[in-house]
Amino acid sequence: MTTEPALYTCTIAHVRTAPRRYTLRHRTYMWLVDPDHPPRLPYLLRPLARFDPRDHFTGDRPSIRAGLDDFLAGHGIHLDGGRVLMLTHARVLGYVFNPLTLYWCHGPDGRTRCVVAEVHNTYGGRHSYLLHPDGSGIARAEKTFYVSPFFPVDGGYRMRLPRPADRLDLTVHLDREGGRAFTATVRGTRHAVSTAALLRLALRHPWSTLAVSAAIRVHGIRLYLRGLPVQPRPDHRTPETTA
Template identity: 35%
Template sequence: MDTRPRLFVGQVHHRRLRPAHNAFTYPVFYVQLPVAEPAATRGPMFAVDRWGVLGFRTADHGPRDGSALAPWIRARLRERGLPDDGPVMLQCFPRVFGYVFNPVSFWFCHRPDGALIAVLAEVNNTFGGRHSYLLHHPDGAPLRDGETLAADKVFHVSPFCEVVGRYRFRFHLDGAMPRVHIDYDDAEGELLRTVIAGRPQPWGTRRLLGAFLRMPFLTAGVMLRIHWQAFRLWVKGVPFRGATPPPRPRLGKP
């Protein structure tokens, strides 16, 4: 399989269905990097573990201590009895001017033959909490493109949602516009729909510069837009439920 780094340019669409309807679509760009050798992505427009206009910091993911990411994710796979010797690609927002907030990052875990066997959804909230959901088949069978993978919600993300219900993930990775669907159901049924979609671009200084010039405040905008949408929900009368402590352990079961 192709383990070269890639840039994606696309959009995030989110819709809340009740008790008040709220929807938005924002342009974004994000990167997909090989976990085994993130340093190989360094260049004039992309820094790794140092400051840069665009960049990636190892300590933002996995164990969060700056140690190598590959041993960490391979240990998580072994804990579930899954093959741990294939390539892993990490999809996330890059740091922009040294800042990033990733609501969710995805670790795509493959067998040596390229078959996708698991996806780790690494979730952060604005209160400093984090939690990961490892999505896979119990028998380690390859994941089919677009199939539904579910996980119980055990981590507080939004003060306008309770920590109940279930997520449904669908990864459409084939085709010209790969996308991730995340639907959330609470006790009353479907509540949230989210789609992250991007068109892959060849990795290189010119493409990275172009994405940056089009969206120079990408990551600051992520945080600002989260708070703007929270204000809109409050104005619409959606109940504010506050924050809850992070769960233990920090790796949830599907």
Template identity: 30%
Template sequence: MSKLCSTVYEGRVFHQRLRPTKHRLSYKVFSLLLDLDELPDLHYRLKLFSYNQFNLFSFWDKDFGSGIEEPLVQYVRKILCKFGYNLSNGSIKLLCYPRIFGYVFNPLSVYYCYDSSNILRVIICEVSNTFNERHSYFIKVGHKEGQNKVFSCKKKFYVSPFMDMESTYHFHISPPSDRLTVFIDQHDDKGPLLKASFSGFSEDLSDKTLFYLLLKYPLMTVKVIGGIHWEAIRLWNKGLKIFSRPVPPQEPITLVNKHLTKTKK
């Protein structure tokens, strides 16, 4: 039986708010990095994981993208074509939380889109808020081995009532390997506001690994949404200003094309 392309990353989510009041949080979590073309195969090869069907762990297309019941890989390929990328022979891998006991909330889901030579060409950061809204940031990478890139764009989508929309995201890009890191910093005209990251190490995706994760993180996806509300209460108690929720942007995807820096690992 061939080795799976999908894998697991176990690690830690970290947020640090720098102004006007300092606040930080850190939680141990795990994420799946799923090859979207491999989902039907995972459904049959794993007993504890199902695709578009209830199980201890499951993945549902409607939890992502357009929110309709179409194969997610088809949706992503249509988006890629819309922005001029025909990567039909390349893989698309999604970093996300799975449903556990039928529930999930993904504040951030990251699509890594490769060409036929397995070179990372596009990253799509799909952001969800607690109002059942989604918005994606489309990043043209053109990645070369051994490099990190930082891309920047204006914040377009309301996430937190305690964060002004008049700010800018900095996306720190690196392709998944044995270690995976995702860094997103938020700035305003006075400097850094928020630093957010996920960092983890890879493990094989198997029933054995999933069972271990179930024992270690039995209510992780409930903890994610519970943690969001708990941290909101803590911020409210610190007296932070509340910003009203604007109308969501008409376009569901923002193109990120401002390249800030390039650094060697």
């Protein structure tokens, strides 16, 4: 298992099939890093990629890995020093929005013990799902966290989360009573981390995570104007979920 950080140029698509079909698609880039060994960038490039523990889990641990380990320990899981691969957006010029961060968690023998899916919504909430994918990389989880204002907190996720290699190929389905309501896909190509590669992506996708957050809000306004009813947002924090 390689531990070298990587960049993935991505196309992210959201396809809503109920109650009205609607598609959102945008291009961006993501990082694959070992949170124990984040990339060491030249000083002038550091504002373009910062991995801050405040942006993950409870936000009050000294490192991202410490936050992950605390979450896993709460579910009785200990990696015993095994490595972690994290797929995420980095802070860019002080701003980050991470709709989905994934952690592939391994034991000392290199075998995957679990996957953690950390979900953030546009209201500032975050929630983590503990997943145990089967041999084909498929995991399921009951939906327990409010994400879209047009879907209530019901149904379940079916996720295909193979560990990234030369290609990134992730799929998340939301199934509700009556059928599949939503599908998100992330397709990408791996690139070695270099000054030239990061500058090229930063210029091509300036304020990348701010653009993602803004796009979600703009498309939400469009859906609202098309008559989709807004579902009430729970005012309580949901428990972490195991699947």
